Amino acid sequence: FLQIFMKYGLCQRQPVLFSEAQCHWLQQKAERQAAEDVIHHWRKRCHLAPPVSETDFWTLLFSQIHTPVVDAIAHPAEQQLMAATQQLINDFERCADITFADRDELLNQLYPHLAQALDRTHFTIGIDNSVALDVSRLYPRLLRTTQQALQAFEQQYGIAFSPEEVSLITVIFGAWLMQENALQEKQVLILTGDDTDLEQDVEQQIREITLLPINITYQDVKQFQRDGAPRDVDIIISPSPTSLPLFSPPLVHAELPLTLHHQQRIRYLLES
Numbered sequence: 001f002l003q004i005f006m007k008y009g010l011c012q013r014q015p016v017l018f019s020e021a022q023c024h025w026l027q028q029k030a031e032r033q034a035a036e037d038v039i040h041h042w043r044k045r046c047h048l049a050p051p052v053s054e055t056d057f058w059t060l061l062f063s064q065i066h067t068p069v070v071d072a073i074a075h076p077a078e079q080q081l082m083a084a085t086q087q088l089i090n091d092f093e094r095c096a097d098i099t100f101a102d103r104d105e106l107l108n109q110l111y112p113h114l115a116q117a118l119d120r121t122h123f124t125i126g127i128d129n130s131v132a133l134d135v136s137r138l139y140p141r142l143l144r145t146t147q148q149a150l151q152a153f154e155q156q157y158g159i160a161f162s163p164e165e166v167s168l169i170t171v172i173f174g175a176w177l178m179q180e181n182a183l184q185e186k187q188v189l190i191l192t193g194d195d196t197d198l199e200q201d202v203e204q205q206i207r208e209i210t211l212l213p214i215n216i217t218y219q220d221v222k223q224f225q226r227d228g229a230p231r232d233v234d235i236i237i238s239p240s241p242t243s244l245p246l247f248s249p250p251l252v253h254a255e256l257p258l259t260l261h262h263q264q265r266i267r268y269l270l271e272s
Helices: 002-012 020-027 032-046 053-065 076-096 103-122 130-138 140-157 163-180 196-207 221-227 260-271
Strands: 186-192 214-220 235-238 251-253
Touching: 020 053, 020 103, 032 053, 053 103, 076 103, 076 140, 103 163, 130 140, 130 163, 140 163, 140 196, 186 196, 186 221, 186 260, 196 214, 214 221, 235 260, 251 260
Parallel strands: 186 214, 186 235, 235 251
Antiparallel strands: none
């Protein structure tokens, strides 16, 4: 199919409209040489000179069907991205005050993702926004840390990632944090009464405490006192004083605003 499409596209002889910034980006791509080879072969065979922009178009197309890998880095643009990705990991570690034990494996995952994300950003190629909505609500601290770590990377490439792109990068860092700590997503139960706004504020403050992904569910306090907590719950948060059933996971009585002691206690339970 690709060969047929290439013949069709080259025969059309219609210029492709790219901005100056897009053309500059494509001129630096590793796939540029392959695109120039295609155009050179076409001119020798058909004695027709396609528009200059055809080289840009085929560079973009080849970059979209080529998945970059760390082991095949050779082009200066690839080497530059590798260095920028390593620096991004350094910046995330600094912002999060953590150290990744296996940086090489994280690099293997992050490098190809960033290569494709840069292309999508330069050419306004959209992606699903459902992840961005979930990440901003469920992992606010992790998202904010990722945004902070990305500042130097975005400045170096003269771009600003969309919220959707930042969210995907956040998910990569979050998954790696879980893997590095050999942790399952902690199950947090918030006891509810008759103050929905208070309970939602408690949830948001809990999500601000840790970088690690957590799953938060709700249970009516009367049902909790009668039946206890579900079996898989790791920690219980109660916005108001409550009595414990006979058997219960650790319970923290957390009035707003959370004190430093409560924050430290909850973070310890979530990350241990």
